[in-house]
Amino acid sequence: MTDIDLRQATSADSEYCFQLHKAAMGPYVTAIWDWDEQIQRDFHARAFTPERWQIITADGADVGMLHVEHRPTVIYLARIELHPDHQGRGIGSRVIRTLVHQARRQGRDLTLDVLVVNQRARTLYQRLGLHEVARHGENDIKIRMSTQPP
DSSP states (O other): OOOEEEEEOOOOGHHHHHHHHHHHHHHHHHTOOOOOOOHHHHHHHHHHHTTTTEEEEEEEEEEEEEEEOOOOSEEEEEEEOGGGGGSSHHHHHHHHHHHHHHHHHHTEEEEEETTTTHHHHHHHHHTTEEEEEEEEEGGGGGEEESSSSS
16 A cells, blocks of 8 residues: 655655656646746745645655645635645545544534536545535636535
């Protein structure tokens, strides 16, 4: 079984996280907005917060990133991205299952947003017990999902 761990992101991880985002989310971003390298780099520069982000490792190699916010009533999965070379191996499922269990133990729900065009992620989240609770964003491009029953 693959050894999955998390390590704190550092400022040195910025370019890795940008390239990861491009590989993992580029097709979905392109489907909605078109990929503009400078706009995406500017967005990343504003969003990259190493003290809040974690790097997902599998057998010691960097394979993805995680950003979780512990809010008063929910655990909000702000972002999880796995490099396409490491998708479909159960890594994301194990990370999310851990968050679902943590939320349950704390009497909270796990909540996240997913792009409507990301059917693969939506299917994964549904399989792990999350349900669609709302659509939002410009032209309802995002789906809010939660472990809270509909």
